[in-house]
């Protein structure tokens with residue numbers, strides 16, 4: 001717990017950027033200023049803290065950013081922060097600028113750095129910023145909603161052309177260790193197959209069998225949503241084409257999923273969390289992470305938050321699989337029915 005009221009706070013964004021981070025930065029700056037605090041923007045994540053890349057933030061510095069993707073504070077991956085020397089330099093910079101409270105917007109890695117700063121007396125609050133949704137203590141992370149909508153819209157477009165050419169399409173979405181974007185797109189796009197790091201057992205033959213069966217029963221396209229953690233979409237497409245005889249294309253959506261104007265949900269939740277971070281600091285709290293669960297924003301101890309884990313919802317996975325199934329019997333084979341009708345017409 002902080003002993004005295006803090007006067008100066010800093011804010012930084014760290015790890016992969018996520019749409020909505022700007023809304024959170026804006027909220028921290030304006031809530032802080034509104035409560036009589038000085039607010040410092042730390043550029044390029046922990047790198048800026050270690051190398052003293054800091055600027056004073058005024059209300060106008062965060063004008064016109066709520067609708068913008070990315071982060072105006074820039075972000076970085078900073079290996080030096082994992083060393084004792086890096087931490088010491090970061091603490092020194094905080095002291096130099098009088099930064100007594102720090103809001104860190106990022107994921108689990110960023111919280112580990114924040115926890116080390118807290119051990120040196122800096123009051124830290126973490127906000128969940130990642131498109132991957134893979135933070136154990138919260139069912140919402142800043143950026144996921146925008147990213148999954150971006151991916152969904154892109155897959156809709158791929159589906160149009162895929163269906164026109166009667167092709168198989170593999171669409172690779174982000175998520176190196178977590179399949180949330182893949183799972184959501186699987187349901188939202190009605191994908192025929194979803195390959196997630198948490199679920200896929202690398203049985204490619206099962207995917208091939210599914211494609212062949214769907215074709216037999218009249219499906220003219222086949223969308224496979226493949227998470228980045230499984231990867232290898234291009235070579236998978238070649239193998240599927242060779243095994244099925246069907247034209248197969250791979251599309252890797254990549255970093256487009258990290259950009260773009262944030263959705264209303266990301267703007268509103270990020271703004272709320274940014275305000276909460278300042279309020280927690282003003283209430284003398286430190287080593288906390290803000291999360292959103294069961295309709296409520298709340299804060300968690302940083303070590304407890306880091307120890308929490310969550311998996312993808314088994315039921316939602318079942319939903320994705322259940323709704324992609326064609327539920328047809330061999331007697332309902334559309335191609336055979338069509339051929340029989342044509343044969344009768346000719347006779």
Ligand code: ADP
Nearest residue numbers: 015046077078081082106107108109110112113
């Ligand atoms: P995320 O915050 O999204 O999980 P990273 O894992 O890339 O992203 O972490 C972001 C940054 O947090 C790292 O570049 C590093 O500066 C810092 N960080 C990560 N792990 C640690 C650690 N164990 N100790 C101190 N700092 C860390």
Ligand code: F6P
Nearest residue numbers: 016017130131132174175176228
């Ligand atoms: O932000 C999370 C994430 O998008 C992961 O899904 C992905 O594996 C990673 O970032 C890639 O980050 P970068 O290309 O910036 O190293």
